[in-house]
Structure formats: C-alpha cells, structure tokens
Amino acid sequence: MTVHELEVSVRKEGGGAVVALAGELNASAAEALDAAYAEAIAGGAGHVVLDFERADYINSTGIALIVGLLAQARAQALEVRARGLSDHYREIFEITRLSDFMTIEGKEHA
Amino acid sequence: MAALTKPFRRRLRRQDREAANAAAQPAPAAAAAPEQAPVEIAPNDPLLAYFQGASEAVDIDALELDSPALRELKAAGVRLAVPLVSQGELIGVLNLGPRLSEQDYSSDDRKLLDNLAAQAAPALRVGQLVREQEAEAVTRQRFESELEVARLIQQNFLPKELPEMPGWQVAAYYRPAREVGGDFYDVIPLPDGRVGFVVGDVTDKGVPAALVMSATRSLLRASAQRLIEPGEVLGRVNDQLCPDMPKAMFVTCLYGVLDRDSGLLRFANAGHDVPYVKTAHGVDELRARGMPLGLMPGMEYEEKEATLAPGDSVLLHSDGIVESHDPERDMFGFPRLRDTVARASSEESLIDRVLTELAAFTGPDAAQEDDITMVTLQRSAGADVAGAQNGRVLAELSLSSEPGNEREAIDEVERAVADLGLPRPRLERLKTAVGEATMNAMEHGNEYRPDRPVLIRVLHSRDRLSVRVTDRGEARELERPESPDLEAKLDGRQKPRGWGLFLIEKMVDEAHERSEEDGHTLELVLRLEGDGHDGP
Numbered sequence: 175m176t177v178h179e180l181e182v183s184v185r186k187e188g189g190g191a192v193v194a195l196a197g198e199l200n201a202s203a204a205e206a207l208d209a210a211y212a213e214a215i216a217g218g219a220g221h222v223v224l225d226f227e228r229a230d231y232i233n234s235t236g237i238a239l240i241v242g243l244l245a246q247a248r249a250q251a252l253e254v255r256a257r258g259l260s261d262h263y264r265e266i267f268e269i270t271r272l273s274d275f276m277t278i279e280g281k282e283h284a
Numbered sequence: 285m286a287a288l289t290k291p292f293r294r295r296l297r298r299q300d301r302e303a304a305n306a307a308a309q310p311a312p313a314a315a316a317a318p319e320q321a322p323v324e325i326a327p328n329d330p331l332l333a334y335f336q337g338a339s340e341a342v343d344i345d346a347l348e349l350d351s352p353a354l355r356e357l358k359a360a361g362v363r364l365a366v367p368l369v370s371q372g373e374l375i376g377v378l379n380l381g382p383r384l385s386e387q388d389y390s391s392d393d394r395k396l397l398d399n400l401a402a403q404a405a406p407a408l409r410v411g412q413l414v415r416e417q418e419a420e421a422v423t424r425q426r427f428e429s430e431l432e433v434a435r436l437i438q439q440n441f442l443p444k445e446l447p448e449m450p451g452w453q454v455a456a457y458y459r460p461a462r463e464v465g466g467d468f469y470d471v472i473p474l475p476d477g478r479v480g481f482v483v484g485d486v487t488d489k490g491v492p493a494a495l496v497m498s499a500t501r502s503l504l505r506a507s508a509q510r511l512i513e514p515g516e517v518l519g520r521v522n523d524q525l526c527p528d529m530p531k532a533m534f535v536t537c538l539y540g541v542l543d544r545d546s547g548l549l550r551f552a553n554a555g556h557d558v559p560y561v562k563t564a565h566g567v568d569e570l571r572a573r574g575m576p577l578g579l580m581p582g583m584e585y586e587e588k589e590a591t592l593a594p595g596d597s598v599l600l601h602s603d604g605i606v607e608s609h610d611p612e613r614d615m616f617g618f619p620r621l622r623d624t625v626a627r628a629s630s631e632e633s634l635i636d637r638v639l640t641e642l643a644a645f646t647g648p649d650a651a652q653e654d655d656i657t658m659v660t661l662q663r664s665a666g667a668d669v670a671g672a673q674n675g676r677v678l679a680e681l682s683l684s685s686e687p688g689n690e691r692e693a694i695d696e697v698e699r700a701v702a703d704l705g706l707p708r709p710r711l712e713r714l715k716t717a718v719g720e721a722t723m724n725a726m727e728h729g730n731e732y733r734p735d736r737p738v739l740i741r742v743l744h745s746r747d748r749l750s751v752r753v754t755d756r757g758e759a760r761e762l763e764r765p766e767s768p769d770l771e772a773k774l775d776g777r778q779k780p781r782g783w784g785l786f787l788i789e790k791m792v793d794e795a796h797e798r799s800e801e802d803g804h805t806l807e808l809v810l811r812l813e814g815d816g817h818d819g820p
Contacts, residue, residue, distance in 0.1 A: 198691075200688070201687065202687070202688075231691065231719075233690070233716075233719055233720065233723065234720055234723070234781070234783035234784040234787055235723075235781065237783045237787075238779075238780040238781040238782075238783060239780070241770065241773050241774065241780040242780045244774060245773070245774045245775075245776065245780070248774055260712075261709065261712075262709065262712035262713070262716070265709070265713075266716065266787065269787070269790045270768070270770060270783060270786075270787075271770040272770065274770070275770065275774065
C-alpha cells in the first residue's frame with residue numbers, strides 16, 4: 175500500500191496563518207508539517223490555525239507530531255487552534271487532552 | 285550316481301552325470317569329480333514332458349526328440365535316465381552311464397532302478413521342501429526386521445498426544461498394515477487459537493515410504509508455523525520435497541487449519557482422499573484441487589473453507605478404508621464410507637462406527653491390506669460458551685509489515701463489519717483502534733520486516749464484535765509506558781509519542797493481549813448489546 179504524503183498549504187488569515195492539512199497525518203508527514211509551521215511563523219503570524227478539514231486519517235504518530243508542534247508553539251508563546259475536525263478526531267483530541275491546549279474551532283467556523 | 289538336490293527342481297547337476305560316468309570307470313572315486321555347471325531342462329524343452337510322463341527308466345540313446353537337454357545328456361555319455369517324479373512333478377533324474385560289464389542294463393536292473401526311483405522321489409522332495417523353507421525363513425527374517433524399522437519410523441513421527449481443544453473432540457486412529465504403508469497424520473497447534481490437521485499417504489511401503497513420510501511431516505510442521513494459508517503451506521512443502529523425492533514416489537496430503545473459536549476450517553488438498561463433513565443437513569465433501577506432493581515443483585493448491593457448526597463433525601481418512609475388500613473382492617468404496625458417516629449418531633465415535641462397518645464388510649479373518657488412518661474432529665453441540673462468544677469469522681487477512689499498511693487493515697475491517705450497522709462513532713473508534721493495533725504489531729512485533737505478516741481476524745457473534753491482530757513477535761509483555769501525559773509531553777518530560785495503546789484502550793470496550801509460543805495477539809472487542817439504541 176502506498177503511503178499518501180500529507181499535502182500542506184499555508185495562507186494568511188487575519189493576524190494569523192492557516193496551515194491546511196490534506197491527506198494522512200502519520201509519521202511521513204513530519205517534514206511537511208515542520209516546514210509549514212516554519213513558514214507560518216516566518217510570516218510573523220500571531221497565531222496558527224491547523225485546518226484538518228481535508229485530513230482524512232490521523233494516527234498516533236500524527237498526534238505525536240501535533241504534540242511536538244504544540245510544544246514548539248508553547249515555547250514561542252504562540253496560540254494554536256484546530257479547525258475542521260470531524261466528530262471522531264475531535265473526540266480523540268479531547269481524550270488526549272490536546273483540546274485543553276489548543277482552541278478547537280467548531281464546524282460553524284470552518 | 286546321485287540325485288539333484290538344488291532348490292530348483294528341474295535342474296540337473298553335471299556332477300550327477302560325472303558320478304554316473306565315474307561308475308563306468310574302473311578306478312577313481314566319484315568324490316574326485318570336479319564340480320560342473322548343472323544341466324538344465326528348460327521349461328519348454330520336450331524332454332521335460334517326456335520325463336514327467338515316463339513310468340520307467342528311459343533309454344537315452346533310443347530317444348529321438350528335438351531337445352537341447354537330451355543332446356547334452358547324450359554328449360555326456362548317459363545311457364539310462366531314471367526320472368524321479370513326485371506328485372506328477374519331475375524333481376530329479378538319475379543318470380547312468382554305460383554298464384561296467386559292457387552289457388546292456390537288464391530288465392532286473394531296470395526294475396531295481398524303477399523301485400529305487402519310486403522310493404527316492406518322495407524323500408528327495410521332502411529334502412527340497414526343507415531347504416526351500418529354510419531359505420524363505422532367512423528372507424522373511426530380513427523382511428521382518430525391515431518392517432520393524434519402518435514401523436518404528438512411522439510411529440515415532442505420529443503425534444504422541446492430541447491437543448486439548450475446549451469445545452471440540454479430536455480423535456485419531458492409525459493401524460498399520462503388516463507391510464507398513466506410508467500413512468501419516470498430524471495435529472499442529474498454531475498461534476491464535478488455530479490448529480492444523482494433516483492426513484497423508486506416501487506411495488510405496490516399508491522404510492522408503494516411512495522416510496519420505498517423516499520428511500513430509502517435518503516440512504509441513506515448519507511451513508504451518510510460518511504460513512497462514514493452507515494452500516501456500518502445501519505449495520511450499522511440495523517445492524521443498526520435489527528435489528529429493530525418490531523416483532516414482534509421491535505424497536497425497538490434506539491440510540486444514542481450524543479456527544477453534546469460530547469453527548472455520550480452511551483447507552487445501554494435494555490429491556488425497558476427500559474428507560467428509562457431517563452436518564445437521566447431511567454429509568458434504570470437502571473438495572479442493574491440487575496435485576500430490578513431490579511430483580512437480582511450482583504447483584498451486586486450491587484453498588476452500590467450511591464452517592463447522594456445533595454438532596458438526598469431519599472425517600479425514602486414508603485410502604486404506606475405501607480400498608478394503610470383502611471376501612468376494614468387492615471394495616468398501618467411497619459411497620459406503622459416506623453412508624457410514626451419514627448414519628453415525630452423535631453419541632458414538634465416528635471412528636468406532638467406521639471400524640465396525642469395515643470389520644463387518646471385510647469379514648473376521650481378513651488380513652488388513654493397507655494402513656488405516658482416520659482423524660475426526662467434532663464440534664461439541666449444546667452449550668459451547670467459547671464458540672458462541674466468538675461466533676463466525678467475518679474476515680481474515682494477512683498483511684506484510686510495511687509502513688502504511690495499517691490503512692489496509694482499517695479498510696478491510698470496515699468492509700467486513702459494514703453489514704452490522706454499527707453507529708458511525710463506534711465504527712470510527714474501531715477503525716482507529718484497528719489502525720493503532722496493526723501499527724503496533726508491525727512495529728513492535730514484526731519490526732517492520734515485510735516477511736513477517738500481521739494476521740487480522742474479525743469475529744462476530746450476537747453480542748460481540750472482536751478483531752484480533754496477531755504478529756509474529758516473540759512472546760512479550762506489550763510495551764506499556766507510563767500513561768501519556770500531555771503536559772509532560774509538552775514540557776519535554778515525556779516523548780511526544782506513546783499514544784497507541786492509550787488510544788486503543790479508549791476506543792474499544794475491551795482490549796486483551798495474549799502471547800503464545802510464536803505470536804502475540806491483541807484482541808479488540810466491541811460489545812454490541814445496546815448498539816443502535818443508545819450508542820454514542
């Protein structure tokens with residue numbers, strides 16, 4: 175089975191940057207996610223929105239990547255938000271308590 | 285003058301002729317005559333019939349026959365031949381040279397010789413018989429000790445005991461023919477509650493067959509542990525057997541793998557007699573195509589499956605049963621065996637039933653013609669707790685351990701449970717748990733080695749859905765690090781990773797692990813009661 179690379183795009187939105195994730199968020203997504211985050215803060219964003227609308231698969235390694243990103247952002251006192259999470263992944267963000275450390279935007283904001 | 289005493293009755297020794305000649309000479313003793321090759325009367329030589337029918341001494345000079353033996357006798361100077369006939373069969377001839385007095389043999393001489401022949405023939409016959417029997421006894425002894433070796437090899441490679449299988453009765457029967465054939469059977473415990481069953485037959489008998497049987501059995505055992513699909517197992521064993529197989533030998537073999545929880549029996553057949561399965565509805569044959577082992581490499585073996593419900597039983601057997609004969613030389617045959625299976629009651633052992641029928645058919649005094657082998661497998665009727673809990677198999681798949689393959693596991697499981705109508709959130713959680721369990725198996729159990737498969741089985745019963753994920757890792761305690769603490773992870777006191785098992789346990793109602801000899805299984809269970817009503 176082929177591993178689908180995560181496709182990442184970064185765009186500005188208000189005072190922040192939106193990092194849109196499409197595809198699978200797994201171990202192979204590390205580089206793409208790092209690069210996107212670097213691009214987002216390089217533009218001087220006040221906060222980062224991770225848009226999961228088109229991320230159809232997030233596994234435990236993907237969660238670990240988000241944790242790593244969140245740790246980085248915390249060190250830089252940067253707010254991270256999550257958008258476009260399905261009910262299932264919203265539940266997972268709650269179970270893992272990721273939702274305690276990032277704002278989960280409701281569907282109406284997506 | 286001497287009679288021949290070789291085991292071959294129609295042989296005339298030249299020594300006899302020498303003795304006869306010696307009698308004609310004045311001086312030297314017969315004992316000094318050199319050993320010479322015997323004069324043989326060929327079976328089609330007319331002299332044989334003539335001697336056999338002669339009632340008295342025969343004048344060789346006067347005899348005119350187109351006979352090589354007669355020419356030889358004449359050339360050797362034999363005058364008178366006195367046939368020794370016992371029970372109508374020529375067993376020797378007294379050959380006499382010319383009379384010492386240079387007179388012809390008188391009628392008294394002839395009478396004397398005829399009387400002597402009448403006395404000597406039976407005595408000679410007895411002597412010949414004794415020698416024949418002694419020779420036969422030596423041959424038989426050698427043969428018996430070879431049989432003993434064959435028997436030892438054979439019995440050494442049959443299972444000493446059968447595995448305990450809760451909810452199942454397994455029985456085996458093996459009775460070698462006097463001249464041990466090449467039958468064998470085996471019951472192989474496999475990881476994850478599966479059991480392999482083998483019944484086979486090597487062409488030929490005796491020690492060669494026993495050796496090929498032991499090789500086949502060892503190869504089967506080894507492949508059964510490594511490969512899951514019965515057809516692949518037979519294919520592998522065939523490829524390994526082919527290069528070393530003695531000419532004109534081959535092995536027929538049925539190999540089946542039973543999942544003892546679900547009753548699913550998957551099987552492949554290398555040209556062996558077709559097993560019967562007795563169900564509530566009648567008797568079915570477990571047919572699958574395949575060539576016998578050891579004939580040609582690269583063979584493919586069709587794979588079939590059957591599900592054994594509580595109360596069902598299977599008979600695996602060798603051709604010793606159907607090829608048994610009755611006193612009129614009729615064969616027992618497949619239809620009769622099938623009928624026997626059909627009529628067997630569930631209270632009585634299928635093996636006993638077949639043996640009773642067979643004994644009635646062959647009669648009490650019949651010698652057993654070939655090895656008789658049976659393995660039966662019966663699923664307990666009635667309260668079969670384990671079976672009822674685990675129910676039927678919805679899917680079974682094997683994945684190589686390569687990054688990303690957990691997605692395939694997720695998709696397959698989703699397809700397998702599609703008809704169960706799980707509420708969407710339950711299904712999503714199951715999918716995540718399956719993905720994590722598969723990744724865990726590929727990474728920690730199989731170290732992402734593509735040659736080590738992960739086996740996934742989906743079982744469904746009335747109130748339970750279970751997904752078992754088995755890897756080939758060594759028996760181990762699953763790594764269970766400290767419970768992930770996000771704050772610690774964000775502070776760098778814990779690694780960002782380590783979410784897999786935590787997620788699995790949150791996603792399903794039960795998660796069980798078990799380590800067996802050569803596999804580690806993580807079982808994910810969703811309890812189904814209440815689903816569709818109050819599922820979250």
